[in-house]
Amino acid sequence: MAAISADQVKALRDRTGAGFMECKAALTEASGDLEEATTILRKRGLAQAAKRVGRSTQQGQIGAYIHAGGRIGVLVEVNCESDFVARTAAFQALVKELAMQIAAADPKYVRREDVPAEELDHERAIYRAQVANTGKPAKVIDKIVEGKLNSYYEHVVLVDQPSIRDAKVKVSDLIAQTVAKVGENVTVSRFARFRVGEGA
Amino acid sequence: MAAISADQVKALRDRTGAGFMECKAALTEASGDLEEATTILRKRGLAQAAKRVGRSTQQGQIGAYIHAGGRIGVLVEVNCESDFVARTAAFQALVKELAMQIAAADPKYVRREDVPAEELDHERAIYRAQVANTGKPAKVIDKIVEGKLNSYYEHVVLVDQPSIRDAKVKVSDLIAQTVAKVGENVTVSRFARFRVGEGA
Numbered sequence: 001m002a003a004i005s006a007d008q009v010k011a012l013r014d015r016t017g018a019g020f021m022e023c024k025a026a027l028t029e030a031s032g033d034l035e036e037a038t039t040i041l042r043k044r045g046l047a048q049a050a051k052r053v054g055r056s057t058q059q060g061q062i063g064a065y066i067h068a069g070g071r072i073g074v075l076v077e078v079n080c081e082s083d084f085v086a087r088t089a090a091f092q093a094l095v096k097e098l099a100m101q102i103a104a105a106d107p108k109y110v111r112r113e114d115v116p117a118e119e120l121d122h123e124r125a126i127y128r129a130q131v132a133n134t135g136k137p138a139k140v141i142d143k144i145v146e147g148k149l150n151s152y153y154e155h156v157v158l159v160d161q162p163s164i165r166d167a168k169v170k171v172s173d174l175i176a177q178t179v180a181k182v183g184e185n186v187t188v189s190r191f192a193r194f195r196v197g198e199g200a
Numbered sequence: 201m202a203a204i205s206a207d208q209v210k211a212l213r214d215r216t217g218a219g220f221m222e223c224k225a226a227l228t229e230a231s232g233d234l235e236e237a238t239t240i241l242r243k244r245g246l247a248q249a250a251k252r253v254g255r256s257t258q259q260g261q262i263g264a265y266i267h268a269g270g271r272i273g274v275l276v277e278v279n280c281e282s283d284f285v286a287r288t289a290a291f292q293a294l295v296k297e298l299a300m301q302i303a304a305a306d307p308k309y310v311r312r313e314d315v316p317a318e319e320l321d322h323e324r325a326i327y328r329a330q331v332a333n334t335g336k337p338a339k340v341i342d343k344i345v346e347g348k349l350n351s352y353y354e355h356v357v358l359v360d361q362p363s364i365r366d367a368k369v370k371v372s373d374l375i376a377q378t379v380a381k382v383g384e385n386v387t388v389s390r391f392a393r394f395r396v397g398e399g400a
Contacts, residue, residue: 086396194275194277
């Protein structure tokens, strides 16, 4: 069995918009052949996601979740293209799952683009200071800093977070799976998370 | 039966912190006597509210309400002084009621102090322009402008809104009633209201 590299998985994900686990499975099945793996995903209905990205998502659902006897509450807006899809069980299950994810994993932003530039600069400066005295070459330091930044994104960015159900699945994978199931573009536009005492 | 003026009701409210309707009823019963009306409210446990204002409210509940099949969602944080009170039916009923109020009446701010100064200036300028050419004396115009500003507050400020159940009762009255029932200071610290499509 061919070992599948992270770069191969990334290439397939970029091409199809399908989730990490699906892409890895398809590549394994196709012994690393990108074309064949794409075909496998297409047959499974998982490869259409990418085509749908960018299509207008003005319908959807507001989901709410109250945790720990009312000490934490979450509101999330998840959008799709039609009211019909908004009423499907698959879509509503995603809305519920995302609300629970936000309650448990406490993200600060929906996507990377939402992180303010000053906050990124601030994080980068900290990471750079941490490795500055290691005597490593500049290129290596850059890589370490970017690696730490990726970990940071996985903490604060909802779609980059590992799922609370399965750490190997990212939230973006859950969304891509729903896209494949419902046949429409699906996006998270915003969320609010209140914890008792934080706003008082 | 003595007619009760708005000034009398205001005086009793300032003194006791009790709700508008309770104060009016107590004054009617007391034939307009402020002292006697205060005693009536004290006996009913409604006059202690004022003493509690300012006491720390770090406990509470996050309430959520989903309206119209998921098209509107509300999250609200209501605070009290103890976890014990946060678990009472009276407190939780208020949390639920406020979430529904916010869903239905769409306030923008919790209290008057939260309205940005620029927004107030903008509103005042509009009202002033509306009455500028009426030929009325400046003092009258000022009064009209302040009257219009009060109506504006009743639209956008949660605690100034009339209750969705009974337009004669203000949201601040509902809160004061709960203060009287639970014997602790109760405040609303924040809310979020999402409508599908607004955030996309």
